[in-house]
Amino acid sequence: MGVTKQFQSAGSDAFKALDNVSVRIKENEFFTLLGPSGCGKTTLLRLIAGFDFPTEGQIMLYGQDIAPLPPFKRPVNTVFQSYALFPHMTVAQNIGFGLEMQGKPKSEIDARVSQMLKLVRMEDLAKRKTSQISGGQQQRVALARALAPQPKVLLLDEPLSALDYKLRKDMQIELKRLQSETGITFIFVTHDQEEALTMSDRIAVMSKGHILQVGGPRDIYDRPSERFVANFIGETNFLEGEAKGVKDGVAQVKLASGSVISAGCPEGFKPSGKVTVVVRPEHADLKKEKKGATVTGTLSTIVYFGTDTHYHVKLDKDGGEFVVRHQNSRTGSMGFKQGDAVGIAFDDDAAQVLRD
Numbered sequence: 156m157g158v159t160k161q162f163q164s165a166g167s168d169a170f171k172a173l174d175n176v177s178v179r180i181k182e183n184e185f186f187t188l189l190g191p192s193g194c195g196k197t198t199l200l201r202l203i204a205g206f207d208f209p210t211e212g213q214i215m216l217y218g219q220d221i222a223p224l225p226p227f228k229r230p231v232n233t234v235f236q237s238y239a240l241f242p243h244m245t246v247a248q249n250i251g252f253g254l255e256m257q258g259k260p261k262s263e264i265d266a267r268v269s270q271m272l273k274l275v276r277m278e279d280l281a282k283r284k285t286s287q288i289s290g291g292q293q294q295r296v297a298l299a300r301a302l303a304p305q306p307k308v309l310l311l312d313e314p315l316s317a318l319d320y321k322l323r324k325d326m327q328i329e330l331k332r333l334q335s336e337t338g339i340t341f342i343f344v345t346h347d348q349e350e351a352l353t354m355s356d357r358i359a360v361m362s363k364g365h366i367l368q369v370g371g372p373r374d375i376y377d378r379p380s381e382r383f384v385a386n387f388i389g390e391t392n393f394l395e396g397e398a399k400g401v402k403d404g405v406a407q408v409k410l411a412s413g414s415v416i417s418a419g420c421p422e423g424f425k426p427s428g429k430v431t432v433v434v435r436p437e438h439a440d441l442k443k444e445k446k447g448a449t450v451t452g453t454l455s456t457i458v459y460f461g462t463d464t465h466y467h468v469k470l471d472k473d474g475g476e477f478v479v480r481h482q483n484s485r486t487g488s489m490g491f492k493q494g495d496a497v498g499i500a501f502d503d504d505a506a507q508v509l510r511d
């Protein structure tokens with residue numbers, strides 16, 4: 156709540172890595188901090204873990220401010236990007252390490268280690284040294300080790316970034332399974348928007364020390380509230396227009412093409428005057444004629460991607476470009492060619508007004 160983290164380095168001005176950040180994370184959810192490099196994700200995670208302290212603000216856990224507590228006194232554990240396993244120890248010893256440090260009896264440690272080995276499907280490799288297992292297996296051991304003391308919250312700092320594409324995809328599913336099976340709250344940090352969309356219950360999009368939007372993957376993707384969010388997550392089309400009125404969170408917007416469309420608005424926002432509207436490429440349809448279309452233009456480029464085709468249209472009135480993405484079917488292409496005069500149509504609920 157109201158967390159600010161200011162860094163002071165010699166010879167330069169104080170720098171706010173986090174500026175008055177407030178976010179409420181629910182118990183048992185898979186919550187992701189998403190943003191580009193340097194936006195403050197790791198700083199926020201480190202403050203929750205207790206590796207650093209906020210300059211201002213509180214970090215509340217079940218009604219208690221944990222900001223002054225050292226890391227080992229917090230019911231929180233962290234999985235780092237560089238797993239930080241002990242190479243001379245076996246898989247089982249690594250998993251049991253935290254429990255041993257807590258002075259738990261051997262019988263309890265053995266039982267928990269077996270349970271964790273089963274959870275991450277590593278029973279067969281329990282006696283292998285962690286220097287003799289693959290990257291994906293090391294990742295599982297790091298997860299099991301962090302989960303073994305049964306923290307209330309597990310913090311994961313880009314834990315999949317060292318894995319290759321295929322393994323990363325598998326581990327995304329695995330992490331989601333682990334979270335739902337253990338019921339532990341996961342706070343996951345990534346700069347990869349696809350990873351965030353596929354794994355999270357909710358996402359906080361961060362930029363320059365601020366949280367810009369918090370919502371479910373669908374909210375964030377379909378209803379971006381700011382230009383930064385719309386740009387950072389997926390591809391999108393921007394159309395300029397003028398707000399003519401707002402009712403029940405839906406604005407009437409007159410586009411440069413002359414068409415008046417209905418567009419959703421960010422919560423609590425009442426647009427007026429010049430506005431920007433966003434429409435995702437796959438939420439628009441390409442028409443062979445301009446009549447009845449919302450916007451019109453000329454087909455400038457057609458790019459075939461295997462699963463879908465992207466049609467780039469130079470707009471007649473707006474002057475900008477609009478991309479329509481169409482999923483390919485076995486029956487062949489839609490029969491468009493470069494230079495065709497085309498219309499673009501989209502449903503009212505495909506358009507969203509941006510706050511900025």
Ligand code: ATP
Pocket residue numbers: 162163164170172190191192193194195196197198199346
């Ligand atoms: P990445 O994805 O690259 O890890 P991030 O979003 O996690 O980025 P942070 O590591 O939180 O970013 O850093 C946020 C900003 O704070 C950056 O500009 C960084 O240079 C700065 N910063 C982080 N730690 C310190 C520090 N100890 N001293 C000074 N500046 C710092």
